Amino acid sequence: MTTDTAVGAGASPSRWSRLAVRSESLAVLAILMVGLSILSPYFLSVSNFLNILLATSVIGVLAYGATFVIAAAGIDLSLGSVLGLSGVVGALAINELGVPWPLGILLCLVTGAFCGLINGLLNTRAGIPAFIATLGMLGVARGLALVLTNGVPVYGLADPVVYLGQGRPLGIPTPVIIFLLVGAIAHFVLAYTRFGKYAVVIGDNEAAARAMGVRVQRHRVALYVVSGAMAGIAGLLFIARVNSGDPTAGLNYELTAITATILGGTNLFGGRATIVGTLIGALIMGVLQNGLNLLAVSSFYQQMAIGTVLVLAVWLDQINRTRRLR
Amino acid sequence: MSLLELSDVRKHFGTVQALRGVTFSVEPGQVVGLVGDNGAGKSTLMKTITGVHVPDGGTIRFDGTELNGRHPGDIRALGIEMIYQDLALARMQDVASNIFLGREPTRRVLGTPLRVIDRGRMEREAEVMIKRLGARVPSVQYVVGRLSGGQQQSVAIARALTFNPKLVIMDEPTAALAVREVEHVLDLIRELKRARIAIILISHRLTDVFAVCDRIVALRQGVVVADDPILETSMNDVVAHIVGAA
Numbered sequence: 001m002t003t004d005t006a007v008g009a010g011a012s013p014s015r016w017s018r019l020a021v022r023s024e025s026l027a028v029l030a031i032l033m034v035g036l037s038i039l040s041p042y043f044l045s046v047s048n049f050l051n052i053l054l055a056t057s058v059i060g061v062l063a064y065g066a067t068f069v070i071a072a073a074g075i076d077l078s079l080g081s082v083l084g085l086s087g088v089v090g091a092l093a094i095n096e097l098g099v100p101w102p103l104g105i106l107l108c109l110v111t112g113a114f115c116g117l118i119n120g121l122l123n124t125r126a127g128i129p130a131f132i133a134t135l136g137m138l139g140v141a142r143g144l145a146l147v148l149t150n151g152v153p154v155y156g157l158a159d160p161v162v163y164l165g166q167g168r169p170l171g172i173p174t175p176v177i178i179f180l181l182v183g184a185i186a187h188f189v190l191a192y193t194r195f196g197k198y199a200v201v202i203g204d205n206e207a208a209a210r211a212m213g214v215r216v217q218r219h220r221v222a223l224y225v226v227s228g229a230m231a232g233i234a235g236l237l238f239i240a241r242v243n244s245g246d247p248t249a250g251l252n253y254e255l256t257a258i259t260a261t262i263l264g265g266t267n268l269f270g271g272r273a274t275i276v277g278t279l280i281g282a283l284i285m286g287v288l289q290n291g292l293n294l295l296a297v298s299s300f301y302q303q304m305a306i307g308t309v310l311v312l313a314v315w316l317d318q319i320n321r322t323r324r325l326r
Numbered sequence: 327m328s329l330l331e332l333s334d335v336r337k338h339f340g341t342v343q344a345l346r347g348v349t350f351s352v353e354p355g356q357v358v359g360l361v362g363d364n365g366a367g368k369s370t371l372m373k374t375i376t377g378v379h380v381p382d383g384g385t386i387r388f389d390g391t392e393l394n395g396r397h398p399g400d401i402r403a404l405g406i407e408m409i410y411q412d413l414a415l416a417r418m419q420d421v422a423s424n425i426f427l428g429r430e431p432t433r434r435v436l437g438t439p440l441r442v443i444d445r446g447r448m449e450r451e452a453e454v455m456i457k458r459l460g461a462r463v464p465s466v467q468y469v470v471g472r473l474s475g476g477q478q479q480s481v482a483i484a485r486a487l488t489f490n491p492k493l494v495i496m497d498e499p500t501a502a503l504a505v506r507e508v509e510h511v512l513d514l515i516r517e518l519k520r521a522r523i524a525i526i527l528i529s530h531r532l533t534d535v536f537a538v539c540d541r542i543v544a545l546r547q548g549v550v551v552a553d554d555p556i557l558e559t560s561m562n563d564v565v566a567h568i569v570g571a572a
Protein backbone atom coordinates (compact mmCIF):
# COMPACT_ATOMS: atom_id res chain seq x y z
CA MET A 1 0.00 0.00 0.00
CA THR A 2 1.38 3.37 -0.93
CA THR A 3 0.72 6.57 0.89
CA ASP A 4 -0.70 9.68 -0.72
CA THR A 5 0.61 11.00 -4.01
CA ALA A 6 3.09 13.35 -2.36
CA VAL A 7 6.00 10.93 -2.46
CA GLY A 8 9.35 10.77 -4.22
CA ALA A 9 10.02 10.12 -7.86
CA GLY A 10 10.61 6.41 -7.36
CA ALA A 11 7.13 5.76 -6.06
CA SER A 12 4.27 4.86 -8.27
CA PRO A 13 1.51 7.34 -7.56
CA SER A 14 -0.76 5.77 -10.14
CA ARG A 15 -1.31 2.73 -7.95
CA TRP A 16 -3.27 5.08 -5.76
CA SER A 17 -6.20 4.99 -8.10
CA ARG A 18 -6.16 1.24 -8.45
CA LEU A 19 -5.97 -0.25 -5.01
CA ALA A 20 -4.31 1.78 -2.35
CA VAL A 21 -6.19 3.53 0.38
CA ARG A 22 -5.26 6.90 1.67
CA SER A 23 -3.21 6.34 4.79
CA GLU A 24 -5.14 9.08 6.59
CA SER A 25 -8.35 7.07 6.24
CA LEU A 26 -6.78 4.04 7.84
CA ALA A 27 -5.28 6.20 10.56
CA VAL A 28 -8.68 7.67 11.40
CA LEU A 29 -10.20 4.19 11.58
CA ALA A 30 -7.35 2.93 13.79
CA ILE A 31 -7.52 5.90 16.16
CA LEU A 32 -11.29 5.54 16.48
CA MET A 33 -10.96 1.85 17.26
CA VAL A 34 -8.20 2.29 19.81
CA GLY A 35 -10.10 5.13 21.46
CA LEU A 36 -13.33 3.16 21.67
CA SER A 37 -11.53 0.08 23.00
CA ILE A 38 -10.35 2.19 25.89
CA LEU A 39 -13.66 3.97 26.43
CA SER A 40 -15.97 0.97 26.22
CA PRO A 41 -15.39 -2.57 27.50
CA TYR A 42 -17.94 -3.88 24.99
CA PHE A 43 -16.28 -2.53 21.86
CA LEU A 44 -13.51 -5.05 21.37
CA SER A 45 -15.29 -8.32 20.59
CA VAL A 46 -16.00 -10.48 17.56
CA SER A 47 -19.74 -10.15 17.99
CA ASN A 48 -19.52 -6.36 18.20
CA PHE A 49 -17.34 -6.27 15.09
CA LEU A 50 -19.89 -8.35 13.23
CA ASN A 51 -22.50 -5.90 14.50
CA ILE A 52 -20.52 -3.01 13.09
CA LEU A 53 -20.14 -4.74 9.74
CA LEU A 54 -23.84 -5.56 9.71
CA ALA A 55 -24.79 -1.99 10.52
CA THR A 56 -22.33 -0.75 7.90
CA SER A 57 -23.48 -3.04 5.10
CA VAL A 58 -26.46 -0.98 3.90
CA ILE A 59 -24.58 2.33 4.07
CA GLY A 60 -21.55 0.68 2.53
CA VAL A 61 -23.40 -0.55 -0.54
CA LEU A 62 -24.92 2.91 -0.97
CA ALA A 63 -21.44 4.41 -0.67
CA TYR A 64 -20.15 2.14 -3.46
CA GLY A 65 -22.82 3.69 -5.68
CA ALA A 66 -21.84 7.18 -4.57
CA THR A 67 -18.20 6.37 -5.38
CA PHE A 68 -18.91 5.64 -9.05
CA VAL A 69 -20.88 8.84 -9.49
CA ILE A 70 -18.51 11.07 -7.54
CA ALA A 71 -15.55 9.58 -9.45
CA ALA A 72 -16.97 11.29 -12.54
CA ALA A 73 -17.53 14.56 -10.66
CA GLY A 74 -21.24 13.85 -10.29
CA ILE A 75 -23.35 13.56 -7.17
CA ASP A 76 -26.32 11.40 -6.25
CA LEU A 77 -28.45 12.87 -3.48
CA SER A 78 -31.30 10.45 -4.13
CA LEU A 79 -29.50 7.37 -2.76
CA GLY A 80 -31.46 7.14 0.50
CA SER A 81 -34.85 7.74 -1.11
CA VAL A 82 -34.17 5.30 -3.93
CA LEU A 83 -33.17 2.76 -1.28
CA GLY A 84 -36.56 3.27 0.36
CA LEU A 85 -38.51 3.08 -2.89
CA SER A 86 -36.66 -0.01 -4.14
CA GLY A 87 -37.31 -1.86 -0.89
CA VAL A 88 -40.98 -0.93 -0.89
CA VAL A 89 -41.44 -2.00 -4.52
CA GLY A 90 -39.79 -5.35 -3.83
CA ALA A 91 -41.83 -5.93 -0.67
CA LEU A 92 -45.11 -4.96 -2.33
CA ALA A 93 -44.43 -7.10 -5.36
CA ILE A 94 -43.80 -10.17 -3.23
CA ASN A 95 -46.51 -9.63 -0.63
CA GLU A 96 -49.32 -7.92 -2.53
CA LEU A 97 -48.84 -9.05 -6.10
CA GLY A 98 -47.63 -12.55 -5.30
CA VAL A 99 -44.50 -12.16 -7.39
CA PRO A 100 -42.03 -15.02 -6.75
CA TRP A 101 -39.34 -13.85 -4.33
CA PRO A 102 -36.38 -14.12 -6.73
CA LEU A 103 -38.21 -11.82 -9.09
CA GLY A 104 -39.01 -9.52 -6.17
CA ILE A 105 -35.32 -9.31 -5.38
CA LEU A 106 -34.58 -8.48 -8.98
CA LEU A 107 -37.30 -5.87 -8.89
CA CYS A 108 -35.49 -4.04 -6.07
CA LEU A 109 -32.43 -3.76 -8.28
CA VAL A 110 -34.40 -2.80 -11.37
CA THR A 111 -36.30 -0.09 -9.49
CA GLY A 112 -33.06 1.38 -8.24
CA ALA A 113 -31.42 1.18 -11.65
CA PHE A 114 -34.46 2.79 -13.26
CA CYS A 115 -34.32 5.74 -10.84
CA GLY A 116 -30.64 6.03 -11.69
CA LEU A 117 -31.47 6.00 -15.38
CA ILE A 118 -33.89 8.89 -14.89
CA ASN A 119 -31.25 10.77 -12.89
CA GLY A 120 -28.68 10.19 -15.61
CA LEU A 121 -30.96 11.20 -18.47
CA LEU A 122 -32.11 14.35 -16.66
CA ASN A 123 -28.50 15.24 -16.05
CA THR A 124 -27.09 14.53 -19.51
CA ARG A 125 -29.97 14.94 -21.97
CA ALA A 126 -31.94 17.67 -20.25
CA GLY A 127 -28.81 19.37 -18.95
CA ILE A 128 -30.09 19.61 -15.39
CA PRO A 129 -27.23 19.77 -12.87
CA ALA A 130 -26.79 16.44 -11.08
CA PHE A 131 -27.31 18.18 -7.78
CA ILE A 132 -30.81 19.30 -8.78
CA ALA A 133 -31.81 16.22 -10.80
CA THR A 134 -30.99 13.88 -7.92
CA LEU A 135 -32.44 16.26 -5.33
CA GLY A 136 -35.68 16.08 -7.32
CA MET A 137 -35.44 12.29 -7.32
CA LEU A 138 -34.87 12.39 -3.57
CA GLY A 139 -38.30 13.96 -3.20
CA VAL A 140 -40.11 11.98 -5.87
CA ALA A 141 -38.79 8.54 -4.89
CA ARG A 142 -39.55 9.08 -1.20
CA GLY A 143 -43.01 10.40 -2.02
CA LEU A 144 -43.72 7.48 -4.31
CA ALA A 145 -42.64 5.01 -1.62
CA LEU A 146 -45.10 6.63 0.77
CA VAL A 147 -47.88 6.73 -1.82
CA LEU A 148 -47.43 3.06 -2.76
CA THR A 149 -47.60 1.92 0.87
CA ASN A 150 -49.97 4.57 2.14
CA GLY A 151 -47.24 5.36 4.60
CA VAL A 152 -47.56 1.97 6.32
CA PRO A 153 -44.70 -0.56 6.26
CA VAL A 154 -45.31 -3.83 4.41
CA TYR A 155 -44.76 -6.51 7.05
CA GLY A 156 -43.72 -10.12 6.80
CA LEU A 157 -41.63 -11.06 3.78
CA ALA A 158 -40.87 -14.46 2.26
CA ASP A 159 -38.39 -16.54 4.27
CA PRO A 160 -35.63 -16.59 1.63
CA VAL A 161 -35.72 -12.80 1.49
CA VAL A 162 -35.55 -12.53 5.26
CA TYR A 163 -32.57 -14.90 5.17
CA LEU A 164 -30.74 -12.33 3.04
CA GLY A 165 -31.07 -9.91 5.93
CA GLN A 166 -31.04 -12.11 9.01
CA GLY A 167 -29.31 -15.33 7.96
CA ARG A 168 -25.90 -16.23 9.32
CA PRO A 169 -24.09 -18.72 7.10
CA LEU A 170 -20.89 -19.75 8.93
CA GLY A 171 -21.83 -17.29 11.65
CA ILE A 172 -21.45 -14.31 9.34
CA PRO A 173 -24.55 -12.19 8.74
CA THR A 174 -25.70 -12.47 5.11
CA PRO A 175 -25.76 -8.67 4.56
CA VAL A 176 -22.09 -8.56 5.49
CA ILE A 177 -21.29 -11.23 2.91
CA ILE A 178 -23.28 -9.35 0.26
CA PHE A 179 -21.65 -6.07 1.28
CA LEU A 180 -18.15 -7.52 0.84
CA LEU A 181 -19.04 -9.44 -2.32
CA VAL A 182 -20.58 -6.39 -4.00
CA GLY A 183 -17.53 -4.45 -2.85
CA ALA A 184 -15.20 -6.91 -4.54
CA ILE A 185 -17.12 -6.65 -7.80
CA ALA A 186 -17.31 -2.86 -7.59
CA HIS A 187 -13.58 -2.67 -6.89
CA PHE A 188 -12.84 -4.89 -9.86
CA VAL A 189 -14.95 -2.73 -12.16
CA LEU A 190 -13.68 0.62 -10.92
CA ALA A 191 -10.00 -0.26 -10.72
CA TYR A 192 -9.45 -2.65 -13.60
CA THR A 193 -11.94 -2.08 -16.40
CA ARG A 194 -12.35 0.60 -19.02
CA PHE A 195 -15.74 1.38 -17.49
CA GLY A 196 -14.10 2.35 -14.22
CA LYS A 197 -11.18 4.10 -15.88
CA TYR A 198 -13.51 6.29 -17.91
CA ALA A 199 -15.47 7.20 -14.78
CA VAL A 200 -12.39 8.77 -13.18
CA VAL A 201 -11.15 10.26 -16.46
CA ILE A 202 -14.48 12.02 -16.99
CA GLY A 203 -14.20 13.40 -13.47
CA ASP A 204 -10.61 14.41 -14.12
CA ASN A 205 -11.05 16.20 -17.46
CA GLU A 206 -14.37 15.78 -19.20
CA ALA A 207 -13.35 17.66 -22.34
CA ALA A 208 -10.24 15.51 -22.73
CA ALA A 209 -12.27 12.35 -22.25
CA ARG A 210 -14.65 13.45 -25.00
CA ALA A 211 -11.86 14.48 -27.36
CA MET A 212 -10.18 11.10 -26.88
CA GLY A 213 -13.34 9.28 -27.87
CA VAL A 214 -14.99 8.46 -24.55
CA ARG A 215 -18.76 8.67 -24.93
CA VAL A 216 -19.12 10.93 -21.95
CA GLN A 217 -22.89 11.42 -21.83
CA ARG A 218 -23.66 7.75 -22.24
CA HIS A 219 -21.08 6.87 -19.63
CA ARG A 220 -22.50 9.31 -17.12
CA VAL A 221 -25.95 7.79 -17.54
CA ALA A 222 -24.46 4.34 -16.94
CA LEU A 223 -22.78 5.59 -13.75
CA TYR A 224 -26.10 6.85 -12.39
CA VAL A 225 -27.65 3.51 -13.26
CA VAL A 226 -24.90 1.77 -11.27
CA SER A 227 -25.51 4.14 -8.38
CA GLY A 228 -29.26 3.50 -8.52
CA ALA A 229 -28.76 -0.26 -8.70
CA MET A 230 -26.53 -0.08 -5.62
CA ALA A 231 -29.33 1.79 -3.84
CA GLY A 232 -31.62 -1.04 -4.99
CA ILE A 233 -29.33 -3.65 -3.42
CA ALA A 234 -29.15 -1.56 -0.26
CA GLY A 235 -32.94 -1.35 -0.27
CA LEU A 236 -33.17 -5.13 -0.54
CA LEU A 237 -30.74 -5.58 2.35
CA PHE A 238 -32.74 -3.13 4.42
CA ILE A 239 -36.16 -4.75 3.97
CA ALA A 240 -34.63 -8.19 4.46
CA ARG A 241 -33.00 -7.18 7.71
CA VAL A 242 -36.09 -5.61 9.28
CA ASN A 243 -38.47 -8.04 7.55
CA SER A 244 -40.66 -5.26 6.22
CA GLY A 245 -40.84 -2.76 3.41
CA ASP A 246 -40.63 0.53 5.23
CA PRO A 247 -41.31 3.61 3.06
CA THR A 248 -39.17 5.73 5.36
CA ALA A 249 -36.18 3.39 5.09
CA GLY A 250 -32.89 5.05 4.32
CA LEU A 251 -33.92 8.56 5.29
CA ASN A 252 -30.82 10.80 5.17
CA TYR A 253 -28.62 7.81 4.31
CA GLU A 254 -27.14 9.67 1.34
CA LEU A 255 -25.51 12.01 3.85
CA THR A 256 -23.70 9.10 5.53
CA ALA A 257 -22.90 7.36 2.23
CA ILE A 258 -21.35 10.44 0.66
CA THR A 259 -19.43 11.12 3.88
CA ALA A 260 -18.07 7.56 3.82
CA THR A 261 -17.01 7.98 0.19
CA ILE A 262 -15.14 11.24 0.83
CA LEU A 263 -13.58 9.85 4.02
CA GLY A 264 -12.27 6.98 1.92
CA GLY A 265 -10.28 9.36 -0.25
CA THR A 266 -12.52 9.73 -3.28
CA ASN A 267 -12.17 13.25 -4.59
CA LEU A 268 -15.44 15.18 -4.24
CA PHE A 269 -14.66 16.86 -7.56
CA GLY A 270 -13.90 13.65 -9.40
CA GLY A 271 -10.82 12.14 -10.98
CA ARG A 272 -9.83 9.95 -8.10
CA ALA A 273 -11.87 7.18 -6.51
CA THR A 274 -11.33 3.85 -4.80
CA ILE A 275 -13.84 1.29 -3.61
CA VAL A 276 -11.44 -0.04 -0.97
CA GLY A 277 -11.19 3.50 0.36
CA THR A 278 -14.96 3.79 0.42
CA LEU A 279 -15.15 0.52 2.35
CA ILE A 280 -12.76 1.97 4.94
CA GLY A 281 -14.78 5.18 4.97
CA ALA A 282 -18.00 3.24 5.55
CA LEU A 283 -16.32 1.33 8.38
CA ILE A 284 -15.27 4.63 9.96
CA MET A 285 -18.91 5.72 9.92
CA GLY A 286 -20.02 2.33 11.25
CA VAL A 287 -17.47 2.31 14.06
CA LEU A 288 -18.36 5.89 14.94
CA GLN A 289 -22.08 5.13 15.20
CA ASN A 290 -21.42 1.90 17.08
CA GLY A 291 -19.13 3.72 19.50
CA LEU A 292 -21.64 6.48 20.09
CA ASN A 293 -24.28 3.82 20.75
CA LEU A 294 -22.05 1.95 23.18
CA LEU A 295 -21.29 5.19 24.97
CA ALA A 296 -25.06 5.81 25.11
CA VAL A 297 -24.88 9.04 23.14
CA SER A 298 -28.32 10.12 21.93
CA SER A 299 -29.07 9.50 18.25
CA PHE A 300 -29.78 13.20 17.91
CA TYR A 301 -26.10 13.86 18.53
CA GLN A 302 -25.18 11.11 16.09
CA GLN A 303 -26.79 13.11 13.27
CA MET A 304 -24.68 16.06 14.25
CA ALA A 305 -21.58 13.89 14.39
CA ILE A 306 -22.14 12.58 10.85
CA GLY A 307 -22.68 16.06 9.46
CA THR A 308 -19.56 17.33 11.22
CA VAL A 309 -17.45 14.44 9.95
CA LEU A 310 -18.57 15.12 6.36
CA VAL A 311 -17.50 18.75 6.53
CA LEU A 312 -14.26 17.83 8.30
CA ALA A 313 -13.39 15.20 5.71
CA VAL A 314 -13.80 17.63 2.83
CA TRP A 315 -11.94 20.33 4.73
CA LEU A 316 -8.95 18.07 5.40
CA ASP A 317 -8.93 17.12 1.73
CA GLN A 318 -8.88 20.79 0.77
CA ILE A 319 -5.96 21.48 3.11
CA ASN A 320 -4.11 18.53 1.59
CA ARG A 321 -4.78 19.78 -1.90
CA THR A 322 -3.54 23.32 -1.35
CA ARG A 323 -0.45 21.97 0.38
CA ARG A 324 0.26 19.70 -2.58
CA LEU A 325 -0.11 22.56 -5.03
CA ARG A 326 2.34 24.75 -3.18
CA MET B 327 -7.17 12.42 -54.14
CA SER B 328 -6.40 14.60 -51.18
CA LEU B 329 -6.04 13.09 -47.74
CA LEU B 330 -8.32 15.63 -46.11
CA GLU B 331 -10.88 17.68 -48.02
CA LEU B 332 -12.97 20.39 -46.44
CA SER B 333 -15.71 21.90 -48.48
CA ASP B 334 -17.83 24.84 -47.37
CA VAL B 335 -17.64 23.85 -43.69
CA ARG B 336 -19.88 25.99 -41.51
CA LYS B 337 -20.34 26.23 -37.76
CA HIS B 338 -22.09 28.70 -35.55
CA PHE B 339 -22.40 29.06 -31.78
CA GLY B 340 -25.60 30.89 -31.00
CA THR B 341 -25.45 34.05 -33.10
CA VAL B 342 -21.71 33.83 -33.66
CA GLN B 343 -20.72 32.51 -37.09
CA ALA B 344 -17.40 30.87 -36.24
CA LEU B 345 -16.92 29.20 -39.62
CA ARG B 346 -18.58 30.70 -42.71
CA GLY B 347 -17.78 28.14 -45.35
CA VAL B 348 -14.21 26.87 -45.10
CA THR B 349 -12.73 25.06 -48.08
CA PHE B 350 -9.24 23.63 -48.30
CA SER B 351 -7.45 20.33 -48.53
CA VAL B 352 -4.36 18.57 -47.22
CA GLU B 353 -2.28 16.12 -49.26
CA PRO B 354 -0.64 13.04 -47.76
CA GLY B 355 2.66 13.91 -46.08
CA GLN B 356 2.07 17.62 -46.44
CA VAL B 357 2.69 20.11 -43.64
CA VAL B 358 0.09 22.86 -43.71
CA GLY B 359 0.40 25.94 -41.53
CA LEU B 360 -2.94 27.32 -40.38
CA VAL B 361 -2.68 30.93 -39.32
CA GLY B 362 -5.12 33.61 -38.30
CA ASP B 363 -5.89 36.11 -35.60
CA ASN B 364 -7.50 35.15 -32.30
CA GLY B 365 -11.11 34.25 -33.00
CA ALA B 366 -10.50 33.61 -36.69
CA GLY B 367 -11.88 30.10 -36.21
CA LYS B 368 -8.71 27.99 -36.29
CA SER B 369 -9.38 25.90 -33.20
CA THR B 370 -13.09 25.62 -33.98
CA LEU B 371 -12.23 24.35 -37.44
CA MET B 372 -9.85 21.74 -36.08
CA LYS B 373 -12.30 20.60 -33.42
CA THR B 374 -14.89 20.24 -36.16
CA ILE B 375 -12.52 17.94 -38.02
CA THR B 376 -11.87 15.82 -34.93
CA GLY B 377 -15.57 15.49 -34.15
CA VAL B 378 -15.57 17.51 -30.94
CA HIS B 379 -17.84 19.98 -32.75
CA VAL B 380 -20.49 18.90 -35.24
CA PRO B 381 -20.50 21.12 -38.36
CA ASP B 382 -23.75 22.87 -39.35
CA GLY B 383 -23.03 22.48 -43.04
CA GLY B 384 -20.47 21.51 -45.64
CA THR B 385 -18.55 18.27 -45.90
CA ILE B 386 -15.35 16.95 -44.43
CA ARG B 387 -13.81 13.94 -46.16
CA PHE B 388 -10.80 12.05 -44.93
CA ASP B 389 -9.19 9.29 -46.96
CA GLY B 390 -12.44 8.97 -48.88
CA THR B 391 -14.64 8.73 -45.79
CA GLU B 392 -17.10 11.42 -44.84
CA LEU B 393 -16.52 12.60 -41.27
CA ASN B 394 -19.57 14.78 -40.67
CA GLY B 395 -21.33 13.85 -37.44
CA ARG B 396 -18.95 11.04 -36.54
CA HIS B 397 -17.86 10.54 -32.96
CA PRO B 398 -14.34 11.69 -31.94
CA GLY B 399 -13.41 8.09 -31.17
CA ASP B 400 -14.36 6.93 -34.68
CA ILE B 401 -12.44 9.80 -36.25
CA ARG B 402 -9.33 8.93 -34.25
CA ALA B 403 -9.71 5.34 -35.39
CA LEU B 404 -9.63 6.56 -39.01
CA GLY B 405 -6.20 8.08 -38.40
CA ILE B 406 -6.65 11.70 -37.33
CA GLU B 407 -4.98 12.76 -34.10
CA MET B 408 -4.96 16.19 -32.55
CA ILE B 409 -2.65 17.71 -29.99
CA TYR B 410 -4.91 20.21 -28.27
CA GLN B 411 -3.69 23.57 -27.11
CA ASP B 412 -4.64 22.72 -23.52
CA LEU B 413 -3.17 19.23 -24.21
CA ALA B 414 -6.42 17.48 -23.16
CA LEU B 415 -4.73 15.43 -20.47
CA ALA B 416 -6.34 13.79 -17.45
CA ARG B 417 -3.94 15.27 -14.93
CA MET B 418 -4.77 13.02 -11.99
CA GLN B 419 -4.01 9.93 -14.08
CA ASP B 420 -0.62 8.49 -14.89
CA VAL B 421 1.37 8.90 -18.09
CA ALA B 422 0.52 5.46 -19.50
CA SER B 423 -3.21 5.94 -18.88
CA ASN B 424 -3.11 9.25 -20.71
CA ILE B 425 -1.22 7.91 -23.70
CA PHE B 426 -3.77 5.13 -24.08
CA LEU B 427 -6.78 7.21 -23.10
CA GLY B 428 -9.77 5.97 -25.08
CA ARG B 429 -7.78 3.07 -26.52
CA GLU B 430 -6.74 1.01 -23.54
CA PRO B 431 -5.57 -2.46 -24.51
CA THR B 432 -7.59 -5.11 -22.68
CA ARG B 433 -7.16 -8.76 -21.87
CA ARG B 434 -9.52 -11.48 -20.78
CA VAL B 435 -9.71 -12.51 -17.14
CA LEU B 436 -8.85 -16.20 -16.83
CA GLY B 437 -10.44 -16.99 -20.16
CA THR B 438 -13.80 -15.47 -19.20
CA PRO B 439 -15.49 -12.85 -21.38
CA LEU B 440 -14.67 -10.27 -18.69
CA ARG B 441 -12.08 -7.84 -19.96
CA VAL B 442 -9.68 -5.78 -17.90
CA ILE B 443 -7.23 -3.09 -18.95
CA ASP B 444 -3.88 -4.66 -19.74
CA ARG B 445 -1.74 -2.47 -17.47
CA GLY B 446 1.48 -4.28 -18.24
CA ARG B 447 1.17 -3.92 -21.98
CA MET B 448 0.02 -0.33 -21.64
CA GLU B 449 3.05 0.61 -19.56
CA ARG B 450 5.50 -1.24 -21.79
CA GLU B 451 4.20 0.36 -24.97
CA ALA B 452 3.95 3.79 -23.37
CA GLU B 453 7.58 3.41 -22.27
CA VAL B 454 8.66 2.57 -25.83
CA MET B 455 6.81 5.57 -27.24
CA ILE B 456 8.25 7.97 -24.67
CA LYS B 457 11.76 6.66 -25.40
CA ARG B 458 11.28 6.94 -29.14
CA LEU B 459 10.33 10.59 -28.74
CA GLY B 460 13.37 11.15 -26.55
CA ALA B 461 11.14 12.69 -23.93
CA ARG B 462 12.42 13.05 -20.39
CA VAL B 463 9.53 11.69 -18.38
CA PRO B 464 10.54 10.09 -15.07
CA SER B 465 8.17 7.13 -15.33
CA VAL B 466 5.05 6.13 -17.24
CA GLN B 467 3.49 5.46 -13.84
CA TYR B 468 3.93 9.09 -12.90
CA VAL B 469 0.85 11.25 -12.44
CA VAL B 470 0.72 13.71 -15.36
CA GLY B 471 -0.24 16.71 -13.23
CA ARG B 472 3.14 16.47 -11.48
CA LEU B 473 5.11 16.80 -14.70
CA SER B 474 6.48 20.06 -16.12
CA GLY B 475 4.67 21.79 -18.99
CA GLY B 476 7.17 20.47 -21.52
CA GLN B 477 6.89 16.94 -20.16
CA GLN B 478 3.10 17.12 -20.26
CA GLN B 479 3.32 18.13 -23.86
CA SER B 480 5.55 15.15 -24.58
CA VAL B 481 2.80 12.95 -23.18
CA ALA B 482 0.21 14.59 -25.43
CA ILE B 483 2.51 14.16 -28.44
CA ALA B 484 3.22 10.54 -27.55
CA ARG B 485 -0.51 9.89 -27.38
CA ALA B 486 -1.03 11.40 -30.82
CA LEU B 487 1.71 9.31 -32.40
CA THR B 488 1.21 5.94 -30.74
CA PHE B 489 -1.46 4.68 -33.11
CA ASN B 490 0.12 5.44 -36.49
CA PRO B 491 -1.94 8.44 -37.53
CA LYS B 492 -2.18 9.67 -41.13
CA LEU B 493 -2.88 13.24 -40.08
CA VAL B 494 -1.75 15.03 -36.94
CA ILE B 495 -3.26 18.37 -36.02
CA MET B 496 -1.18 20.51 -33.65
CA ASP B 497 -2.83 23.49 -32.00
CA GLU B 498 -0.16 25.96 -30.86
CA PRO B 499 2.34 23.25 -29.89
CA THR B 500 5.17 25.73 -29.35
CA ALA B 501 3.32 28.55 -27.61
CA ALA B 502 4.20 27.51 -24.05
CA LEU B 503 7.65 26.09 -24.66
CA ALA B 504 11.22 27.16 -24.04
CA VAL B 505 13.43 27.83 -27.07
CA ARG B 506 15.17 24.46 -26.99
CA GLU B 507 11.87 22.61 -26.66
CA VAL B 508 10.50 24.51 -29.66
CA GLU B 509 13.37 23.17 -31.79
CA HIS B 510 12.54 19.70 -30.58
CA VAL B 511 8.92 20.04 -31.72
CA LEU B 512 9.98 21.43 -35.11
CA ASP B 513 12.40 18.53 -35.57
CA LEU B 514 9.60 16.17 -34.72
CA ILE B 515 7.37 17.74 -37.38
CA ARG B 516 10.13 17.28 -39.97
CA GLU B 517 10.53 13.68 -38.90
CA LEU B 518 6.80 13.02 -39.23
CA LYS B 519 6.85 14.60 -42.66
CA ARG B 520 9.60 12.20 -43.72
CA ALA B 521 7.35 9.38 -42.49
CA ARG B 522 4.65 10.70 -44.87
CA ILE B 523 2.39 11.80 -42.04
CA ALA B 524 0.38 14.91 -42.90
CA ILE B 525 0.34 17.74 -40.39
CA ILE B 526 -1.78 20.79 -39.80
CA LEU B 527 0.15 23.22 -37.63
CA ILE B 528 -1.71 26.03 -35.96
CA SER B 529 0.70 28.66 -34.75
CA HIS B 530 1.02 32.34 -34.03
CA ARG B 531 4.78 32.07 -34.46
CA LEU B 532 5.28 32.67 -38.15
CA THR B 533 8.98 31.80 -37.96
CA ASP B 534 8.00 28.28 -36.90
CA VAL B 535 5.41 28.06 -39.65
CA PHE B 536 7.91 29.18 -42.29
CA ALA B 537 10.52 26.80 -40.91
CA VAL B 538 8.54 23.60 -41.43
CA CYS B 539 5.41 24.11 -43.54
CA ASP B 540 4.86 23.38 -47.22
CA ARG B 541 1.79 25.54 -47.43
CA ILE B 542 0.13 28.29 -45.47
CA VAL B 543 -3.60 28.68 -45.09
CA ALA B 544 -4.80 31.92 -43.54
CA LEU B 545 -8.17 32.12 -41.87
CA ARG B 546 -10.01 35.33 -41.14
CA GLN B 547 -13.46 35.68 -39.65
CA GLY B 548 -14.28 32.08 -40.44
CA VAL B 549 -13.19 31.93 -44.09
CA VAL B 550 -9.98 31.04 -45.89
CA VAL B 551 -8.43 34.30 -47.14
CA ALA B 552 -5.18 32.86 -48.47
CA ASP B 553 -3.85 29.43 -49.40
CA ASP B 554 -0.33 29.62 -50.79
CA PRO B 555 2.72 27.37 -51.15
CA ILE B 556 5.38 28.55 -48.74
CA LEU B 557 7.77 29.43 -51.56
CA GLU B 558 5.27 31.78 -53.15
CA THR B 559 4.49 33.85 -50.12
CA SER B 560 6.32 35.90 -47.54
CA MET B 561 5.96 36.75 -43.92
CA ASN B 562 4.69 40.20 -44.84
CA ASP B 563 2.02 38.74 -47.11
CA VAL B 564 0.87 36.34 -44.42
CA VAL B 565 0.67 39.07 -41.79
CA ALA B 566 -1.33 41.17 -44.22
CA HIS B 567 -3.76 38.28 -44.77
CA ILE B 568 -4.12 37.69 -41.04
CA VAL B 569 -4.99 41.29 -40.24
CA GLY B 570 -7.02 41.76 -43.41
CA ALA B 571 -4.81 44.35 -45.05
CA ALA B 572 -4.34 42.41 -48.25
